[in-house]
Amino acid sequence: MTVIRQPGVVSTDHVLQVPLDHADPPGEQIELYAREVVAAGRERDELPWLLFLQGGPGGKAGRPLGRDGWLDRALDDYRVLLLDQRGTGRSTPANRQTLPTRGGAAEQARYLAHFRADSIVRDAEAVRRQLLGKDGRWSLLGQSFGGFCTLSYLSLAPEGLREAFVTGGLAGLGTSxxxxxxxxxxxxxxxxxxxxxxxxxxxxxxxxxxxxxxxxxxxxxxxxxxxxxxxxxxxxxxxxxxxxxxxxxxxxxxxxxxxxxxxxxxxxxxxxxxxxxxxxxxxxxxxxxxxxxxxxxxxxxxxxxxxxxxxxxxxxxxxxxxxxxxxxxxxxxxxxxxxxxxxxxxxxxxxxxxxxxxRGDWPDLYDPARLAVNEVPVTAAVYHDDMYVDTADSLETARAVRGVRTWVTNEWEHDGLRVSGGAVLDRLIRMARGEV
Structure with a gap:
């Protein structure tokens, strides 16, 4: 296990094997990488965990250079886990160099069909059980596509979550x-x-x-x-x-x-x-x-x-x-x-x-019935006239998912989490605590 110290933070590498197809646990395995980050001096503190799901699809987690950006605010309260979603970063890569080893186009497409939000959520659950134990729960921060994954998490495995923060990522539940x-x-x-x-x-x-x-x-x-x-x-x-x-x-x-x-x-x-x-x-x-x-x-x-x-x-x-x-x-x-x-x-x-x-037979990613009775507190930043995610879809989804509180703002664009110096995340945390 590799431990790296940077200004203000200590990071620890985690690597585990997960099934390519979670419906076939004994089948082919792929590698999943995640970086645990904690404020220097708090390595042994009993801190709640915050899982970060990056935008994308296909985006690896950010590489911290210290207490920078939103991470600085998160480390005040959490032990943060930066997950390289399957196929990205230091997880088993999927690209022009590796995919041809699978075979022809049909084999590659079958392989890639396992790289959507439902598989990412099940990967995260495998990591959670390893790091927190079967009954441990963590908080979740989903940026953009990571917010889409958050909705899938709430649909598939809400028992793993204690709270969720979404920035620019409330997808339309029934939007084609x-x-x-x-x-x-x-x-x-x-x-x-x-x-x-x-x-x-x-x-x-x-x-x-x-x-x-x-x-x-x-x-x-x-x-x-x-x-x-x-x-x-x-x-x-x-x-x-x-x-x-x-x-x-x-x-x-x-x-x-x-x-x-x-x-x-x-x-x-x-x-x-x-x-x-x-x-x-x-x-x-x-x-x-x-x-x-x-x-x-x-x-x-x-x-x-x-x-x-x-x-x-x-x-x-x-x-x-x-x-x-x-x-x-x-x-x-x-x-x-x-x-x-x-x-x-x-x-x-x-x-x-x-x-x-x-392909027209994609499995559903969201469970509207389960979301309608959701018990996980969710706070979400919805960016007014977001170019990437439709504001009307986001607000309709917020109404359809029980327990969602939204903050609609035109102060930031879609990258508000990254560029706001922690202000966007701070607002969502304070909303979750009832402070705003």
């Missing part, structure tokens, strides 16, 4: 992938309009780059292809607190004069790659739409819902915008099938992703 994107595109358009109002010079800057890429897609440093549509995907930034500024600064350095005239700069291409590449979290792309798959909601499969629904919103058609005077709109948290052609990290996984998109 089509529903998600049909409501998302208008929110993304509003974020675009707000950015262009703040940075009017970016209207021309984005058009110029889109025109250039429509005529000649650019090669990224990793060999990926930056097409006009791939460039539009930089709109993912606009849902975060400083994303608009990050985009502005990236666009400022887009051009350099070379021997043949103006061309996209290496600085810009490297920056775009840093935002667009899925090399570090391929499961985000491969599994993204499947996190909405539930057989009682939609049996037809997600079938690249973001791509299909996009046709209903011509304002995002780059060619229409370039043919007229409208600004080129950037997209948001959408995964498109062409990404598996342009991104080297995704190309080997294209066939498996297609099979997952066609």
């Amino acid at each position: 992938a089509e529903d998600v994107y049909r409501s998302a595109y208008p929110r993304v358009e509003r974020k675009n309009r707000a950015h262009y109002e703040r940075c009017p010079q970016d209207v021309a800057a984005v058009r110029r780059i889109a025109e250039h890429l429509r005529a000649a897609p650019a090669r990224l440093p990793d060999g990926g292809l930056l097409t006009a549509e791939a460039f539009q995907a930089l709109g993912l930034l606009l849902g975060t607190g400083t994303g608009s500024q990050t985009l502005q600064y990236l666009l400022e350095e887009a051009w350099v004069r070379g021997v043949s005239g103006f061309e996209l700069s290496d600085t810009f291409l490297a920056g775009a790659q840093g935002q667009l590449s899925f090399a570090g979290n391929p499961l985000y792309a491969v599994l993204h739409e499947s996190i909405y798959g539930q057989r009682t909601v939609d049996t037809s499969g997600t079938r690249w819902a973001a791509q299909r629904v996009r046709a209903e919103f011509p304002a995002f058609d780059v060619d229409l915008a370039l043919a007229g005077d409208d600004p080129v709109l950037l997209t948001g948290e959408m995964i498109y099938p062409w990404m598996f052609d342009t991104d080297p990290a995704l190309r080997p996984l294209k066939e498996a992703a297609e099979l997952l998109a066609e």
